Amino acid sequence: MSDDRHPAFMPLILVGGLVFGFGLAYSQMARPEVVLDFLQFEDFGLVFVMFGGAAVTGVTFFLAPRLLGRAPLTGDTFERRLKSFDRNVLIGGAIFGVGWGLSGICPGAAYASLGIGNVTILWALAGMFIGAYLQGYWRTRSETRDTAATGAD
């Protein structure tokens, strides 16, 4: 599959990541203290990071499917990011909220935080991998159990 990829695919992902990470650092969101100040209502500026980002994607996601044909490097159609709603969105969102409020860091900002030299953030990154592994471990087991109980699905 990766053999068929356009030679510019990985370089473009890298460039996108560079701009994304530079932006996160510029916005100060890579600093947990700034996120905690926002959550404690001491500086509301962080609202502009998410809405600034969502405004740019919003315009693009609206126009690209209408004006452009297919993505040049993959041939895929342009679609919006739509995920199905179920109680996991609420449960997971609440668990994420506890973690974000306790630590002041989210995944993308944690990678950027490492980039600004914040080696202490490795504690958070270690925690995120542990958490991601735990939920994958539990959910793979429950899937297996459900399949065994209900037969083929």
Added chain:
Amino acid sequence: MVIEALPLQATAELFPNGISRYAVGGLLVGLGTVVIYLGTGISAGASTFLESTLSYVSDRSRFQQYVSSRDWRVVFTLGIILGAAVYAAVYQGGAWTTDVQPWRLLLGGVFVGIGTRVGKGCTSGHGVCGVGSASKTSIIGVLTFLAVAIITAQLVAALGVSP
């Protein structure tokens, strides 16, 4: 004069560091997402990297479903780290480290790792891509994690934990 000064004062209280660094940073975050989207059609989120990278070391099906995207997700994350490093070199004049206590980072990180993956997205997937898609699921997701994070941070501060 008084009429003009009052809104300015209120603005200064709400935004003690101004808004330009936040707005410019947010626009760049959106731009990075858009660069990838326009080239590939992919809406890249940051938290899937956690699970896709675990597929290198675990054969559990939850992680293996991301095998086809795990390589570019590593490149995306390396790009984020490098982009932030460029910022640090240009504007920060060296490394910066947090004073937030390690136990908060580690324990909070565990909750972030569980919650973002169970909840189908994080601040970038739901927040930037999902809200930009006007996805009801993502808007509900963002309101949920934002409200709970505000309550949590205020509780932790009220308990005297600082930083």
